[in-house]
Amino acid sequence: xxxxxxxxxxxxxxxxxxxxxxxxxxxxxxxxxxxxxxxxxxxxxxxxxxxxxxxxxxxxxxxxxxxxxxxxxxxxxxxxxxxxxxxxxxxxxxxxxxxxxxxxxxxxxxxxxxxxxxxxxxx
Numbered sequence: 001x002x003x004x005x006x007x008x009x010x011x012x013x014x015x016x017x018x019x020x021x022x023x024x025x026x027x028x029x030x031x032x033x034x035x036x037x038x039x040x041x042x043x044x045x046x047x048x049x050x051x052x053x054x055x056x057x058x059x060x061x062x063x064x065x066x067x068x069x070x071x072x073x074x075x076x077x078x079x080x081x082x083x084x085x086x087x088x089x090x091x092x093x094x095x096x097x098x099x100x101x102x103x104x105x106x107x108x109x110x111x112x113x114x115x116x117x118x119x120x121x122x123x
Contacts, residue, residue, distance in 0.1 A: 002064040002097065005037040005057035009050060009082065010070040012042030019046065022070055037062050043081060050085050054093070064097040065089075072105030 008026045013019070022040050030038040037060045041053035048056070050067070057065055069082055086100050104110055 003035075003037070003061050004033075005039070005054075005060070005062035005065045006033075007050065007053045007057065007065060007067050008038070008040045008070060009067050010040070010042055012045035014045050016046075025068075025070065041067075051089065051092075054089055058093065058096065062096070064099065066099040066101065068101050069103045071103040 006026075006029050008022055008029070010022045019040070026038050026040050029036065037057045039048070039053040039056060041048050041050040043049075054065055067082070067086065082100065086098055090096070090098050
């Protein structure tokens with residue numbers, strides 16, 4: 001059985017409070033899948049970067065690495081930067097199975113949830 005690692009990947013920010021929702025997603029994944037290595041990684045402006053998070057996942061015994069991009073759409077980072085990073089990682093670690101998920105904002109379940117939240121009666 002291939003041990004799974006999930007890396008929640010986001011853009012990054014200099015503001016430390018910006019990380020809280022990203023880390024909350026990672027924490028929720030870890031709660032739901034206790035045997036899974038879970039980490040956050042960032043494209044820029046904060047750490048860890050994706051290669052560092054992958055190195056820790058592999059050191060923890062992961063043989064499969066799934067990356068969840070917390071982007072709202074398929075912009076330049078999701079369309080170009082992240083696939084290039086993933087290709088470099090695959091070249092560096094040919095025996096590891098890397099899985100790149102679609103950006104979170106392109107999942108119909110998330111957009112439906114956001115619509116529900118916007119229409120929720122709060123009176």
